[in-house]
Amino acid sequence: MNEYSISAPTSPHSLRVGIIGGGIAGSTMALQLAELGIHVELFEAGTSLVNGPPICHLHAGGNLYREISDEQCITLLKQSIDTVKVFPHTVNVRPTVIAVPQHDSSDPAALLPRLNTLQAIYQQLVKDDATNEVLGDPQHYFKLYEQEDMARLAQCATPDVPTTLDDWMIPVAKQLNLDSFKFPLVLVQEFGWSVFRLSATAQLALSRMPNCAVHTHSKVTHLQQNAEQTWTIEYQTQPSPEAEHHTHTTQVDYLINACGFQTGTIDDLAKLSRERLVEFKAAYVTHWAECDGIWPEVIFHGERGTPDGMAQLTPYPNGYFQLHGMTEDITLFKQGLVSSTAQSAQPQLQDTFIRKIQQGWPNDEATLRSERAITHMSRFVPHYASATVGGKPLFGAQQIPGGDASLRAADISFDGQRYARTEIVKASSALSAAHSVVDKLIEEGLFTYHDSEQMQALTLPVTRAVSANDVETKAVALAEERQYPMALAQPFSYPIAS
Missing domain, CATH: 3.50.50.60 (FAD/NAD(P)-binding domain)
Known part of the structure; x- marks a missing residue:
């Protein structure tokens, strides 16, 4: 058979x-x-x-979310490993870079204890069962890059196909204004996922x-x-x-x-x-014709809901990128987070969100928010300002149990x-x-x-x-x-x- x-x-x-x-x-x-x-x-x-709702990231360790507990990160790591084993052809195998801008109040060093914990757990899971090695070599679960490392990589030729961790960082090093970031930057084996x-x-x-x-x-x-x-x-x-x-x-x-x-x-x-919450969110499809090299995903940390909210650059083939900007003008929406009531277990989104879900977006709003996402990303990757709208938004409402x-x-x-x-x-x-x-x-x-x-x-x-x-x-x-x-x-x- x-x-x-x-x-x-x-x-x-x-x-x-x-x-x-x-x-x-x-x-x-x-x-x-x-x-x-x-x-x-x-x-x-x-x-x-x-x-x-848009799915673009495996969340193998929850490293995008610095505000969640270590326990949640460990759970997400284990769940992601099991998921990759069942859905092997759905994963985009490439790392993720985490960068903390100078204007952000956090310290990149605060990420290290969690990364060390996750790496140790991943190593143990692979030791217990070799088939758990689906996120790359546990020894290379993450790598740190200081400013001098990035400056050195910025002088290297961009490879046609990345084969090492350093190869993945070369396009990033060439495009970022390194003085605008705190160090180290982190490269972690957080993979992509295709809905x-x-x-x-x-x-x-x-x-x-x-x-x-x-x-x-x-x-x-x-x-x-x-x-x-x-x-x-x-x-x-x-x-x-x-x-x-x-x-x-x-x-x-x-x-x-x-x-x-x-x-x-x-x-x-x-x-x-x-009791539950429901939140409407969107991501934006863009095309960067001037993209040089094959990019990792890049997360620029920021305070959710503010103009400095996190920016997320997710790569696809042929210069397409999916963008998140965790501001109310881009990925988040005013009145987009609603809760259940004593009368109903179903939180009630405003009609404008329901119309988007059922009928799609007005073209002018889709274009406006996509262009805002491009502008937000160009704060961190200046040449991204040349990107254009690449398609309609990916969007939907997400439930969250409890409050x-x-x-x-x-x-x-x-x-x-x-x-x-x-x-x-x-x-x-x-x-x-x-x-x-x-x-x-x-x-x-x-x-x-x-x-x-x-x-x-x-x-x-x-x-x-x-x-x-x-x-x-x-x-x-x-x-x-x-x-x-x-x-x-x-x-x-x-x-x-x-």
Whole structure:
């Protein structure tokens, strides 16, 4: 049997699980349960899977977020390692540079204890299991660069293809005004992640599992828990805006709410309360025709919500870059962070944000914010001022459980009877959430492993068997379908030579 004909085993169980929401959380949940042989009904209101907020970074250690706890960083590191092993063709293998501008109040030395901790944990994880070495050589998890190091690299020729850590720093050294930064700069093996290749992998793998029914264009409109604790799901299908909608019902034994920023709407239908935040954010697609060399990702630290907010430069092939600027004029929005109430578990975004999510952006606003992002980046990389708008924004709303807007490591919660809600903030937490659901099903006596082959399904062999070529082909088609440059779907991988 070749990799193109692998299918999940026929379920020895009669267990049926309903998953509402086909984003990264719901799709990962469906992949895990279907590979175990469980019958899955996956409902997605949109046209395809994994089409939500922008994903561009693996967060393997959470080094972008200096404000979060070490515990969250360690959790993100472990979750990211597990995720790379399952979705090997979705990662853009290149490092990330962290730079602290002179105007920022922090000291780069404050980053070092966390980096040392993460490196030691990564080394131990690789020592325990060699297959965990997916973020490069643990000895080279990060490297520090003083000003004299950068000045030396600025005199070097830019390599056509970077093969060493120093090679990655050469374009950065040539473009930055070194007097504008505190030292050391940090290069860390934080990799990129392609939302389009994630979507492609999920759709290709689920299409090979006959025990998973994927319902796109399907909006859940009513839930009813029955006396025997099963759930009746009522949903409407509408293949196109012009078509009539049709109402259907199905029954499942267990319900998973994976609706992303709309998770609260399903909580309300299920009559379950929950405190959460929802934040609308955007990133911007730009094209830098004068780009010299192959760049790493670069993070310029700054105080969130101020004009000096963090700037993030994420590279893709052919001179395309995705930009974040953590100011209210760029990535963040006034009134873009809202909370749930005692009356509803669903935070209510303003209509202007809902229209963006459902109908897209007005061209003038998309252009204005993209140009602001370019201007913000040119404060740190002066020649970036020549970049142009490269496509429409990547955007969406992100839920955060509880009331702490800085929370980054979260996965799942359980409530009521036979009900779970995924509450991931970072996509790398999705697999952890799926494993927690499997544990819960076992705990409640709804699922047991029947043989070692079924236990092996926890490693998602069907998903891992999807070929890199198939993933890229499907991802490029998805980018075109969603009207984004194909570069955002293509691999951007340059492993460091050992």
